[in-house]
Amino acid sequence: MRGYRQEEGINFKESFAPVGRIEAIRIFLAYAARKGFTVYQIDVNTAFL
Numbered sequence: 473m474r475g476y477r478q479e480e481g482i483n484f485k486e487s488f489a490p491v492g493r494i495e496a497i498r499i500f501l502a503y504a505a506r507k508g509f510t511v512y513q514i515d516v517n518t519a520f521l
């Protein structure tokens with residue numbers, strides 16, 4: 473065991489991913505396309521200390 477395993481109910485009760493709802497993303501992209509904006513995408517790796 474490497475020490476980074478978590479057990480539900482002991483180390484946490486719920487977990488959440490910081491992502492937007494698909495409806496909000498679609499509205500944003502439609503607005504950006506209508507206005508002629510350039511949309512960039514990035515992937516951010518995060519670490520929890």
